[in-house]
Amino acid sequence: MAGQRDGLMKDPGTEGYRAGFAILVGRPNAGKSTLTNALLGQKVAITSNKPQTTRHTIRGILHRPDAQLVLVDTPGLHRPRTLLGQRLNDLVAATLSEVDAIGFCLPANEALGPGDRFIAQQLAMVGRKPIIAVVTKTDLVGREQLGEKLLAVAAMGQEVLGGEGFREIVPVSGKDGFQIRSLEDVLISYMPPSPPLYPEGELTDEPESVMVAELIREAALEGVRDELPHSLAVVVEEMLPREGRSEDNPLLDVRVHLFVERPSQKAIIIGKGGSRLKEVGTRARKGIEALLGTKVYLDLHVKVAKDWQRDPKQLGRLGF
Structure with missing residues (x-):
């Protein structure tokens, strides 16, 4: 990341412009993906009420006339119980060292717990990075409960991080938009002077195949039992234009x-008679067609890869 910025520093005509990377961290299901989508005004990260939905560091790019903010939405930090869990934590740790600011997401509707303290302790070891506490899901609590949460967050910041604690504490709601633009301003204020890092209009630097896989995972996790989210991996085998289709009526075959x-x-x-897989395909196809701007034929196959979360070889084949 730094190298990319260094190579662009001599670009003229960018006086007063800021650009950089901000990471959103927090324990699983802290509202990071919903917040990412709200800041960008468009969906780039999958959302689910199941913990550990995010598997990749999706980067969303926010463009303003005076700034560019590259948001990194990560898997939730947690005490790992499997090799997959450890690799997801390692992914977050590697990303933390490369960003310009850290947004620590803490849901307003849940008490601070050992998981939050564990993450705060990890952040305390990162070095001199600005850490902003982002109190999410404020739409789920009343004013009094939110006030208590803000005081508790401030106290934890002073205790774990030392000094004055968090640089700032910003309550937000990704669902109803409360203070989203205020958070945007706060994060951008910590970005360094720099010309744009990505072309105007680019929304994410993730490959299309990764985005497609994430949309299918989201559709597959809708309404399923608790044990499945951790056990589901999605791999796009191929995405090819259908031969013989005219330019004004293209079709993309996605296997x-x-x-x-x-x-x-x-x-x-x-599901019974394939009914649930058909629903997954229908739901996912709508999102994929909106993402790619073309009609899609989606060919889904379900396979068993025994205990893949604990098998280094299988994790590698599945992209972890």
């Missing part, structure tokens, strides 16, 4: 494998 760890999970994904 996808959904991997689970046990036959019982395969049965959950497929």
